[in-house]
Amino acid sequence: MEMSPSHKKNLVRLLAILLTFTVINGTMFNVTIPDIAESFNLMPSQVSWVMTGYILVYAIGSVMYGKLADVIPLKRLLTIGIVLFSFGSILGFLSPNYTTLLIARILQALGGAAIPALGFIIPSRYFTHDRGKVFGIISSTVAFASGVGPIAGGLIGGFLDWRFLFLVPASAALAIPLFRRWLPDEEVRSQKIDYFGAILVAIFVASLLLFVTMLIWSLLLISIIAFALLVFHINRVDSPFIDPVLLKNRRYTITIFTSFLGTSVMFGLIFVLPIMMRDLYDATTLGIGLLLFPGAMAAGIFGRFGGTLIDKKGSIYVLRIALLLVAIGVFFISVFTSSSLFLLGSAVFIAYIGFPLLQSATANLLSHMLTKEETGVGMGLFNLCNFISGAFSSAIFGSILDLEGMTFSINPLNAHGDHAIYSNLYLVLSIIAVFALFMFFAFYNRSKKA
Structure with a gap:
């Protein structure tokens, strides 16, 4: 069934509003962690599960919903997701103890994961030009x-x-009748679901993310074993959870890896910046948010312009610009560390503009290289890699920030001093972005010549 232009416009607006709810829900609780710990008299290791548990379930859910979208109609999946998301939100508001709060966050993640996962599939399925x-x-x-x-x-x-x-997220339930009205009806596709493969994917992702956040080596071993079993399994069943043909597609894997590197740079920027602002500038939570806000506003504006540019110039062209902007932005953050807040904010502004361009160009590029049967799990893996890149960035750079006494700056444009560790971290992030740019550029240039 073809959607009318008015339904398409309304659907995009509704998707944008719902995505705002889910993304805000994942970030706004960060600043209230101390208050939650005080309310329930919790240790830091306990209260951290308010965020860790949410991210863990959310990451696994993103790839699960992607696969289910190949079998179950999007209208039904979105309804289930929004109901779980809103119910978890109401339960969280009423939570009398920590256990109820954790259950509420898990329900939120189970439902909320459907929105970005299916949000990237809907354009692939219903929007062409x-x-x-x-x-x-x-x-x-x-x-x-x-x-x-x-x-x-x-x-x-x-x-x-x-x-x-x-x-705030509880109000997402109001969108259910609108989604059910504007999304076309789809038939239930008869396809065998590889439940064992899904379980192996969940174990692999969960153990890997827990290892990254907790550094328990037995979890890494479990992750490696689960991955080995998954590879063995998907090559020996008729309808695997992840088709090995997809993973053997070099254009797909290179594009995913490029996105992984670029997104890890942005997550690293967002993770390190508040710590640096508090340490070097003694900034408040609101002050840190205000430093990020102009970049977030610019991302909202330029991201839409970037989408139009993708339709005119192509995804590869925009993806190169995105990685270049990210690399330039984080490099100048390295240069202006401990400098004026205006110069620092300007560098953050440049990097932030590149973030939506990176995401939209990658998603559009992937949507054109995936077949209809591969779209669900292919876009699901794209979302999953974004979460894993964020976890890796936070864990690795968090461990580096634990080091004390580093005063030597490897950036020749920045002086030595107590701020050197932050300057060095952002210089490393800029190198990662440049590496991703050259790797992507070299691969697609070779493909074009071939």
């Missing part, structure tokens, strides 16, 4: 919401109470 523009709107919404989240969390948690944060 202006697909890049739609991906640009979705990606710019994600970038904008990630910058607004900490500010919203600080304001609501500061003036009211952390429980009131749950009322």
Whole structure:
């Protein structure tokens, strides 16, 4: 069934609003972790599961919903996801103890994972000529919401109470009748679901993310074993959870790996910046949010322009620009560390513009190289890699920041001093972005000549 232009416009607007709710829900709780710990008298290791548990379930759910979208109609999956997301939000608002709060966050993640996962599949399935523009709107919404989240969390948690944060995502239930009206009806496709493969994927992702965040080596061993069993399994069943043909597609794997590197740079920027601002500038939570806010606003504006540019110039062209902007932005953050806040904010602004362009160009490129049967799990793996890149960035750079006494700056444009560790980290991030740019450029140049 072909969607009418008005239904398409309404659907994109609704997707953008729902994505804002889910992304904000993932970031605004960061600033209220101390308040939650105080409410339930929790140790830091306990309260951290408010975020860790959410991210863990959310990451696994992103690839699961992607695969289910190849079998179950999107309308039904979105309805289930939004119901779980809203119910978990109401339960969180009413939570009388820590156990109920954790259950609420897990329910939120189980439902919320459907929205970005299916949000990237809907344009691939129903938008043909202006697909890049739609991906640009979705990606710019994600970038904008990630910058607004900490500010919203600080304001609501500061003036009211952390429980009131749950009322924001609870309102997502209002979108259910609209989605059911605007999304076309689809037939249930008869396809055998590889449940054992799905379990192996869940074990692999969960153990890998837990190892990265907790550094328990037995979890790494479990992750390696699960991955080995998964590879063995998918090559020996008729309808595997992840088709090995997809993973053998070099264009797909190179594009995914490029996105992984670029996204890890952005997550590294967002993770390190608040710590640096508090350490070097003694900035408040609101001050840190205000430094990020102009970049988030610019990402929202330029991301939509980038989507139009993708439709005109192509995904490869925009992806190169995105990686270049990210590399330049984080390099100048390295240069201006401990310098004026205006120069630092300008560098953050440049890097933030590249983020939605990177996401939308990658999503559009992937959507054109995937067959209809591969779209669900292919876009699901794209979302999963984004989460894993964030976990790796936070864990690796968090461990480096634990080192004390580093005063030598490897950036020749920055002086030595106590700020050197931050300058060095951002220089490394810029090198990663440049490496991703040259790897992507070299591969697609060879492909073009071939």
